[in-house]
Amino acid sequence: MHNEQIFVKPSLTHRELLSFEKMLLHQITKFFSNSYFRNYYPSSFTFPVSSNNNNNKNEIFDFRSDTVTTPTEEMFEAMVKASRGDDVFEDDHSTKELEAYVAHLTGYKSALMTVSGTMANQLAIRSHLLQPPHSILCDYRSHIYTYEAGGIAYHSQAQVIPLQPKNNIHLTFGEISSNIILSDDVHFAPTRVISLENTLNGLILPLSEIKNISDVARKKGIKMHLDGARIWNASAETEIALNSYGEYFDSMSLCFSKSLGAPIGSALVGNEKFIKKARHLRKLFGGGWRQSGLLAAAAKLAIESNFPQKLKETHELARKLSEGLSKHGIIITDPVHTNMVFIDTAAVNITIKKLAESLALHGIRIFDNDGTITRLVVHYQITPQAIAKFVQVAGEIVKKNE
Numbered sequence: 001m002h003n004e005q006i007f008v009k010p011s012l013t014h015r016e017l018l019s020f021e022k023m024l025l026h027q028i029t030k031f032f033s034n035s036y037f038r039n040y041y042p043s044s045f046t047f048p049v050s051s052n053n054n055n056n057k058n059e060i061f062d063f064r065s066d067t068v069t070t071p072t073e074e075m076f077e078a079m080v081k082a083s084r085g086d087d088v089f090e091d092d093h094s095t096k097e098l099e100a101y102v103a104h105l106t107g108y109k110s111a112l113m114t115v116s117g118t119m120a121n122q123l124a125i126r127s128h129l130l131q132p133p134h135s136i137l138c139d140y141r142s143h144i145y146t147y148e149a150g151g152i153a154y155h156s157q158a159q160v161i162p163l164q165p166k167n168n169i170h171l172t173f174g175e176i177s178s179n180i181i182l183s184d185d186v187h188f189a190p191t192r193v194i195s196l197e198n199t200l201n202g203l204i205l206p207l208s209e210i211k212n213i214s215d216v217a218r219k220k221g222i223k224m225h226l227d228g229a230r231i232w233n234a235s236a237e238t239e240i241a242l243n244s245y246g247e248y249f250d251s252m253s254l255c256f257s258k259s260l261g262a263p264i265g266s267a268l269v270g271n272e273k274f275i276k277k278a279r280h281l282r283k284l285f286g287g288g289w290r291q292s293g294l295l296a297a298a299a300k301l302a303i304e305s306n307f308p309q310k311l312k313e314t315h316e317l318a319r320k321l322s323e324g325l326s327k328h329g330i331i332i333t334d335p336v337h338t339n340m341v342f343i344d345t346a347a348v349n350i351t352i353k354k355l356a357e358s359l360a361l362h363g364i365r366i367f368d369n370d371g372t373i374t375r376l377v378v379h380y381q382i383t384p385q386a387i388a389k390f391v392q393v394a395g396e397i398v399k400k401n402e
């Protein structure tokens with residue numbers, strides 16, 4: 001399906017239709033037997049082609065991530081109506097409209113739409129920094145440090161100082177302030193950026209902590225960046241407006257393609273000078289895009305349709321899931337603040353692989369492994385029925401295993 005195109009003639013005979021169907025099946029089988037998918041699909045179960053699309057009979061409820069949401073019919077309709085200008089020429093109305101909207105929501109002057117959250121974060125850090133020696137403080141679990149392929153070293157030549165929060169939930173003002181380096185001693189790389197993440201593993205970083213960290217950063221001339229891929233969830237849950245979070249940072253990245261459910265895209269927000277620099281660097285990164293309007297239109301619709309109410313509902317479902325699993329003896333390893341549930345099945349003596357295989361028979365997909373720990377993510381295309389089924393199936397295998 002990746003490299004061969006399929007053309008359907010305007011009118012097909014019955015025989016042609018049968019052979020077209022056969023060819024389609026062959027393509028689908030090929031696609032699903034590649035090694036990437038084999039890693040995630042239990043061998044005993046063949047998932048149908050559809051995923052979270054509510055219009056499809058063969059629904060799959062995919063708890064691996066909130067990035068797996070599929071575009072809705074309404075998004076396709078918005079895409080058709082989007083403007084078709086060239087964004088490198090800054091000519092595209094829908095892209096500009098989305099950028100202005102996100103800037104407004106977060107209380108910033110300017111915004112830049114990017115292809116991914118990784119690109120938005122890396123552009124932010126590169127735009128804040130001038131030249132080495134320099135360092136960045138962040139949580140050791142943060143996406144910018146752990147999951148961006150070493151991008152900070154590559155793009156910004158910066159040392160990252162990862163900190164482990166003592167409370168295992170979020171970094172505190174004390175932990176950050178005691179690790180700031182201001183010295184011009186030649187042995188050290190001075191702190192130039194503090195990068196926070198909210199939510200991180202679904203956990204909310206309290207505004208009061210952010211405020212204290214920001215106050216000290218501002219006094220010391222250190223830039224504050226927020227990886228707000230899921231700041232939407234934090235804001236929906238706490239009912240603290242996005243622009244109240246925005247006050248304490250110099251830049252924020254926000255993802256449209258995670259909990260909000262848009263197919264592609266993120267935004268970086270900041271002041272005009274900062275975004276101008278990020279736009280220039282985006283081109284250097286190869287991320288200048290042309291007719292981006294259709295993606296911007298889908299992203300704007302995703303915000304308008306899902307933020308904040310649908311996100312709040314996903315948090316409620318995540319809590320239901322954690323309560324249900326916990327009743328069956330499965331340990332919930334972290335508090336459930338928003339849409340993520342971390343589980344450990346060691347106490348009930350089953351592996352995640354075994355759980356995944358049983359769930360797969362009911363069209364429920366999770367990240368599997370041979371161990372006992374995994375992450376479950378609830379998104380707006382997961383229904384209350386899927387949560388109930390998940391809990392029921394988990395209960396059945398726990399019982400069988402007793």
Ligand SMILES: Cc1ncc(COP(=O)(O)O)c(C=O)c1O
Pocket residue numbers: 067115116117118119121143144197199227229230255257266
């Ligand atoms: C907190 C966080 N930040 C940034 C990203 C990067 O987003 P992308 O996959 O669009 O590059 C992710 C991806 O899951 C994320 O979870």
